[in-house]
Amino acid sequence: MMFDNENDYLKGLNEVQQQAVINTEGPVMIIAGAGSGKTRVITYRIAHLLKNGVDAFNILTLTFTNKASREMKERIATLIGGSEARNLWMGTFHSVFAKILRIESERIGYQNNFTIYDTADAKNLIKSLIKENGLSDEVYKPNLVYNRISGAKNNLVSWQAYQNNKELVAEDYSSQKPQLGKLYELYQKRLFASAAMDFDDLLFNTNVLFRDCPDLLSKYQHKFKYVMVDEYQDTNYAQYLIVKKLAAAFENVCVVGDDSQSIYAFRGANIQNILNFKKDYPEAKTFALEQNYRSTKVIVNAANSIIKNNQNQIKKNVWTDNLEGEKIKVLRTFSDTEEGWNVAQNIFDIKNNAQARNKQFAILYRTNAQSRAMEEALRKMSIDYRVYGGLSFYQRKEIKDLLAYFRLALNPNDEEALKRVINYPMRGIGQTTIDRIVLAAGENGKSMWEVIENVTAYNTGINSGTTAKINDFVAMIKSFGVMIPAQEAYPVAEHIAKHTGIMRELYNDKSPEGVSRYDNIQELLNGVKEFTDDDLVRTATEQLPEEPVLAGNEKSLAYFMQDIALLTDSEQKDEDGKEADKVTLMTIHSAKGLEFPYVFVVGLEENLFPSQMTLNNREDLEEERRLFYVAITRAEKKLMLSYATSRFKYGQLINCEPSRFLDEIDQQFLDLPSAPKKSNLFDDDETGGWGNRGSFGANSFTKKTNYTPQSVNKPLPPKPVPVAVPKNLTRLTSNTGGSAVADEIPNLSLGNLVEHARFGNGQIVALEGTGPNQKATIDFGANGKKQLILRFAKLKVVG
DNA sequence: GTATTATCTAAGTCT
DNA sequence: TAGATAATAC
Numbered sequence: 107m108m109f110d111n112e113n114d115y116l117k118g119l120n121e122v123q124q125q126a127v128i129n130t131e132g133p134v135m136i137i138a139g140a141g142s143g144k145t146r147v148i149t150y151r152i153a154h155l156l157k158n159g160v161d162a163f164n165i166l167t168l169t170f171t172n173k174a175s176r177e178m179k180e181r182i183a184t185l186i187g188g189s190e191a192r193n194l195w196m197g198t199f200h201s202v203f204a205k206i207l208r209i210e211s212e213r214i215g216y217q218n219n220f221t222i223y224d225t226a227d228a229k230n231l232i233k234s235l236i237k238e239n240g241l242s243d244e245v246y247k248p249n250l251v252y253n254r255i256s257g258a259k260n261n262l263v264s265w266q267a268y269q270n271n272k273e274l275v276a277e278d279y280s281s282q283k284p285q286l287g288k289l290y291e292l293y294q295k296r297l298f299a300s301a302a303m304d305f306d307d308l309l310f311n312t313n314v315l316f317r318d319c320p321d322l323l324s325k326y327q328h329k330f331k332y333v334m335v336d337e338y339q340d341t342n343y344a345q346y347l348i349v350k351k352l353a354a355a356f357e358n359v360c361v362v363g364d365d366s367q368s369i370y371a372f373r374g375a376n377i378q379n380i381l382n383f384k385k386d387y388p389e390a391k392t393f394a395l396e397q398n399y400r401s402t403k404v405i406v407n408a409a410n411s412i413i414k415n416n417q418n419q420i421k422k423n424v425w426t427d428n429l430e431g432e433k434i435k436v437l438r439t440f441s442d443t444e445e446g447w448n449v450a451q452n453i454f455d456i457k458n459n460a461q462a463r464n465k466q467f468a469i470l471y472r473t474n475a476q477s478r479a480m481e482e483a484l485r486k487m488s489i490d491y492r493v494y495g496g497l498s499f500y501q502r503k504e505i506k507d508l509l510a511y512f513r514l515a516l517n518p519n520d521e522e523a524l525k526r527v528i529n530y531p532m533r534g535i536g537q538t539t540i541d542r543i544v545l546a547a548g549e550n551g552k553s554m555w556e557v558i559e560n561v562t563a564y565n566t567g568i569n570s571g572t573t574a575k576i577n578d579f580v581a582m583i584k585s586f587g588v589m590i591p592a593q594e595a596y597p598v599a600e601h602i603a604k605h606t607g608i609m610r611e612l613y614n615d616k617s618p619e620g621v622s623r624y625d626n627i628q629e630l631l632n633g634v635k636e637f638t639d640d641d642l643v644r645t646a647t648e649q650l651p652e653e654p655v656l657a658g659n660e661k662s663l664a665y666f667m668q669d670i671a672l673l674t675d676s677e678q679k680d681e682d683g684k685e686a687d688k689v690t691l692m693t694i695h696s697a698k699g700l701e702f703p704y705v706f707v708v709g710l711e712e713n714l715f716p717s718q719m720t721l722n723n724r725e726d727l728e729e730e731r732r733l734f735y736v737a738i739t740r741a742e743k744k745l746m747l748s749y750a751t752s753r754f755k756y757g758q759l760i761n762c763e764p765s766r767f768l769d770e771i772d773q774q775f776l777d778l779p780s781a782p783k784k785s786n787l788f789d790d791d792e793t794g795g796w797g798n799r800g801s802f803g804a805n806s807f808t809k810k811t812n813y814t815p816q817s818v819n820k821p822l823p824p825k826p827v828p829v830a831v832p833k834n835l836t837r838l839t840s841n842t843g844g845s846a847v848a849d850e851i852p853n854l855s856l857g858n859l860v861e862h863a864r865f866g867n868g869q870i871v872a873l874e875g876t877g878p879n880q881k882a883t884i885d886f887g888a889n890g891k892k893q894l895i896l897r898f899a900k901l902k903v904v905g
Numbered sequence: 906g907t908a909t910t911a912t913c914t915a916a917g918t919c920t
Numbered sequence: 921t922a923g924a925t926a927a928t929a930c
Contacts, residue, residue, distance in 0.1 A: 171919070200920050225920085305920045372918065475916050495919085529906095536906045572906095672920065695918045717917060733918080756915070757921035911927070 115150060115185075119143075126393040127151045130158070130332070133353075133387035134360040135380070139424035140409065140739035141400025141701065144362055148336060149181045151360065152194065155332060156186060162193035166330040166352070168345075169198055170337040170370075172673060174699050178336070195330065199345050200305060201672045203312040206326070207303070208668065209655055213319050214311060218655045219517050219664065221302040222671040226501065227522040228252060228304040234525075235292050238544065241285055250283075255290050259306035260342040260374030262313055265291040299553050300521040305672075309344035316351050327355035337698075338363035338383075342374035350386065357387065365420045366413050369695060369733045371725070381420065396424050398739075400701050402431020404775050405741050411772035413735045416728045433777035434738075436768065437748035441759075442476070442709075445750045446483030449706050452746060453689060454487055456704060464490050468690040468702040470737050472715040476708060477691050484689060494692040500673060504612060504623040505630055509667075511602050515586035516657065516664055518555040525554070531607040534575050542566045582606070591658040595666040596638035599631055637666050694737045705741035707734075710749040711762035734767045858903055 116124050123143055126136050127150045138144035148167070155165060169175040175197050183191040195202065204222060211218050223231070232248045232255075258268050268274055269287040278286045297303065303311060316323040333353045335341065338361035341349070353359035361383060368377045384390055398406050406426045413419070437452070439445045449469060456462050469480050474496045484491045499505060507530060510523035518524070529535045546564040547557045557564055558576050568576070582605065589598045603609050612624040638661050656664035690702065709715055715734070720726035738745055749764050768776075858870045 198920065308920085370919075373920080473917060532907080534906070538906080693918060719917070754921075907930085909927100909929075911925100913923105913925075915921105915923090 115153060119146070119150065120397060122393050122395055122397075123147050123150075126395065127154050129391050129393075130155055130160075130360075131358060133357050133383075133390040135338075135383045135390050135392045136360065136362040136395060137380075137392065137420060137422060138362055138364050138395040139398060139422060140364065140367065140736070141398040141406075141426075142395035142424070143397075143399055144336075144364075144395065145178060145181060145699070147395065148334060148362060149178065149185050151334070152182060153186050156190060160332060162190055163195070164329065164331040165194050165334070166202070166332070167194065167196040167334045168202060168336065168349070169196070170340050171696070171699075172198055172201070173696065174198075174336060175201075177699070198672065199341075199348070200308050203348070204308050204672060205668075207308060207311055207315065210315055210319070210322055211311070213322065214314050216298075216303070216311070217301050217517075219301065219657065221300065221513050221517050221520045221523070222308070223297070223302045223304045223522060224501075225252070225305070226506075227302070230522055230525075231296060231300075232289070232293060234544075235289055235296065238548065239285070239289075239292070241289075245283060246285065246289065251286065251289055254286055255293060256304075256306050257374055258290065259310045260344050262310060262344055262347065264310075265294050296521070299519065301517050301519045302522070306344070309342075309348065312348055313344055313351075316348070323351060324355070327352055331356050332358045333360070335359070335361045336363075337367075339365050339368035339377055339380045340370040340375040341379050342376055343379075344374075346376065346379045359387070365418075366416075366422075366732055367698060367736050367739075369698065369729060369736060371729050377418070394422055396422055398424050398426040399428070400742050401426060401739060402428050402743060404431040404433055405738060405745050408434055408745075408771050408775040409735055409739050411775070412731060412738070412767065412770050415770050416731055417724070418728060432744055434771070434775050435744070435746045435777045436779060437746060438751070438764075438779050439748070440751045442479045442750050442753040443482070445708055445748055446479035446481075449480060449708060449746075449748060450483035450487045450489060452706070453484075453489060453704075456744070457489075462704065464687045464689045466703040467706070468692070468697065468700070468704070468740065469706045469708060470692060470694045470697050470740065471708050472694060472717060472733075473709075474693060476714075480691055480708065489689055490687060491689040491691055492686065494690065495696050498673075499626070499629075500670065502623075502626055504608070504626050508599075508603055508606075508608055508627060508630060509670075511583075511586065511606055511608075512599065512663055512667055514583050515590055515598075515602065516667060518559075518583060518587065519553045521554050527606070528558075528579060531611040533579065535572060535579065539568055539572050539576075542568055590663050593658070594638045594661045595663040596631070596635045598663050599634040599666075603627060603631060633670075634663075634666055637661070637669065694733050697740050698736050701740055701742055703741075703743045704746075705738075705744075706746045706748060707737045708748045709753075710747050710765040710768055711753070712765055714753070714762065715765055716767070731767065731770075 116127065119127060120143075123146070126134070126147050130151065136144070136147060138147070152165060152167065156162060167178065169178060179191065179196055182194065182196070197205075207216070207220075208218055211220060229248045229252050232251050233243065236243050236246050236248065236251070258265075258274075263271065263274070265287065268290050275284075275287060278284050297307065316326075330352055333349060335349055340363070349359060349361075361380065363380045365377055365380055368375060368380070371377065384392070401409075403426055406424060406428075410424060435452075437445070437448050439448050453464075453467050456467075457464070469491075471477065471480075477493050477496065481491065481493065500509070507527060510520075510526040513520045513523040514527065525540065528540065543554050543557050543561075543566065546552075546566045547554045550557070550564065557566070558580055561568060561573050561576050586598070586602055586605075589601065609624075609627065612620055612627060615621075615623070656662065656668065658664055690700075694707070713721075716727055716730035720730045738747075747768065749768070750762060751764075752759050752761050754760075856870055859867060
């Protein structure tokens with residue numbers, strides 16, 4: 107331990123924080139406002155427990171996301187030292203209980219080498235079931251079916267209970283989907299036959315385990331004498347019950363959360379869990395952390411003015427001693443593309459004016475699709491960035507393909523993996539054959555693997571040529587299976603990558619995408635190698651039970667797969683190990699728990715944020731509002747909110763209205779785009795109706811607002827020239843006489859000498875595009891050749 | 906069984 | 921728009 111003296115580590119905490127740290131016995135609820143030092147309290151609490159002689163192995167800390175768990179682990183390690191930290195049980199609900207199930211699953215009839223299906227696997231399985239049962243995928247949309255089943259599992263409703271529940275059945279009848287209960291049953295049975303669990307099963311089956319095996323429940327109750335749950339407002343019923351059961355013996359349960367930041371109801375999170383904590387534990391002590399240490403007064407108060415529009419909440423008073431700070435800047439642009447440019451330009455300016463680093467900036471959005479416009483603009487302005495979320499490394503096709511071989515070698519009954527690779531790379535086992543195998547499997551109550559293992563024993567009608575190909579495939583998979591327990595992960599993985607022909611296939615594809623796929627495979631193999639070579643110092647959650655439960659030793663491929671099964675975001679390390687200086691792009695959901703000095707929240711438009719799907723009922727809309735609350739409370743120094751008056755959706759331009767959330771912020775905290783000018787054509791409403799908001803009546807926001815370019819407040823470059831406009835913006839730009847920013851584009855031709863504020867003098871060597879998009883390649887001599895967007899470059903023609 | 910073309914439809918957030 | 925699927929040709 108780092109601290110010899112008790113005061114040392116309590117000194118840095120305020121009164122309430124100290125109380126939250128030292129009250130370690132009995133149930134405790136900590137209501138932690140945004141930026142109130144929540145993580146600090148949790149880590150100090152753990153340190154306090156350890157200092158008072160509690161064994162690290164007896165402390166379980168559950169988080170919600172991998173990122174949160176990672177960050178918490180790091181903070182703990184700095185606080186108490188790495189070796190002690192390693193013995194703590196800490197992880198997401200899913201990963202902790204996946205590991206426990208890995209050890210105990212045989213007690214509930216699951217083999218312990220079960221595969222974990224991700225959402226894509228699960229939806230594919232559902233698609234197959236819909237097809238096999240002759241149902242229409244128009245009526246039974248796989249997404250909907252999946253969500254329905256997921257919802258049931260999160261509430262611990264088994265398929266049997268589902269089918270016996272009159273209310274649920276009636277709902278399905280009235281929505282014209284009477285087969286949902288049956289699909290749920292088939293889905294579970296097929297998962298079981300494939301020895302697979304989906305994400306929800308990890309929680310569901312943990313509950314089954316604790317319900318049906320009291321000895322195991324007792325074992326884990328005594329193992330985890332202290333249970334801490336972060337982001338408790340986001341727990342669903344399945345998680346709630348696990349926590350309740352685990353804590354039943356000692357009741358040393360500490361939940362930390364903020365009802366204002368509950369943003370996962372769509373995933374079954376039940377905000378009542380935190381609202382009702384006092385009912386479950388009447389003797390619970392409650393601590394409210396209300397002092398915000400993160401943000402300026404402007405930001406904190408603006409956030410408060412937003413959240414007070416929600417009815418359903420625990421009253422609290424978040425305040426701060428920090429500086430007043432700058433007003434929240436509102437950016438208005440007329441297209442999503444320009445929104446990107448505007449944000450990029452603002453980042454550029456702030457970087458220059460405030461000596462800020464890239465990593466101090468975050469751009470937050472409601473949907474992943476919005477990242478593209480931002481990325482393009484940042485790329486063109488040579489600002490380094492990193493996009494979090496979206497399609498993760500492990501979800502790429504080539505990675506899933508190779509992993510499917512690994513999965514299959516470990517668990518040949520894994521049907522989704524089998525289907526994925528039985529004909530990839532192509533080996534002449536086509537759709538017809540696969541259909542026949544599926545049919546035979548269904549008729550005989552066998553898995554697909556059991557059928558192909560002995561094809562000739564079944565009446566499939568598959569010809570002898572294809573049979574031979576199937577036999578080769580089976581033999582290959584079996585040979586992989588034999589290698590796994592005998593060898594470490596890397597040689598096996600490499601062998602599989604080569605032997606299946608995946609490497610060759612991708613190597614021969616010389617298209618840029620093909621090359622990148624090949625690189626990705628190499629990267630995955632490097633990951634395996636690292637796993638194999640690392641002298642593993644495992645954290646408690648990764649530690650093995652007394653006897654190995656998976657094939658081979660802890661460096662086998664089986665353990666590698668366990669490690670990555672629940673990683674949906676890739677932990678991108680930077681090559682040279684130094685911390686990357688990059689702008690962060692992520693959804694608001696994944697930004698929860700993080701903070702940045704400069705934050706842009708983009709796409710503040712009706713139907714986007716709040717999302718169209720949430721406008722129908724109060725609960726959903728309040729969740730969107732909490733999401734907005736989360737977004738703005740990420741900012742420390744300066745917050746910028748941006749919206750566009752038109753945006754591409756489904757490949758076509760649609761008009762957008764500013765978000766109602768902009769109206770809800772107390773306007774005294776906003777720095778609105780400057781006052782209207784008579785001549786400003788943006789004032790003209792006939793192009794789109796950004797100004798009238800129908801039922802929302804007079805929109806103070808749009809009434810007061812008028813757009814003047816935010817990004818151009820510096821000396822103007824030479825006289826603008828009329829520019830051709832890109833065709834998809836024709837209507838808007840012709841109305842406005844060209845993009846507001848494009849007005850400043852100088853008329854350039856090849857060979858012109860120009861002056862740039864940063865790069866100095868240069869010569870135009872190439873011109874590309876027209877209008878606002880015009881790019882020039884300029885040779886700045888010693889400063890190199892740069893490609894610049896003219897609308898931003900602020901070039902002065904000098905010759 | 907495979908390759909190419911035509912047509913459709915979806916972008917909501919995370920484990 | 922773009923990725924996914926269905927239809928068609930080979």
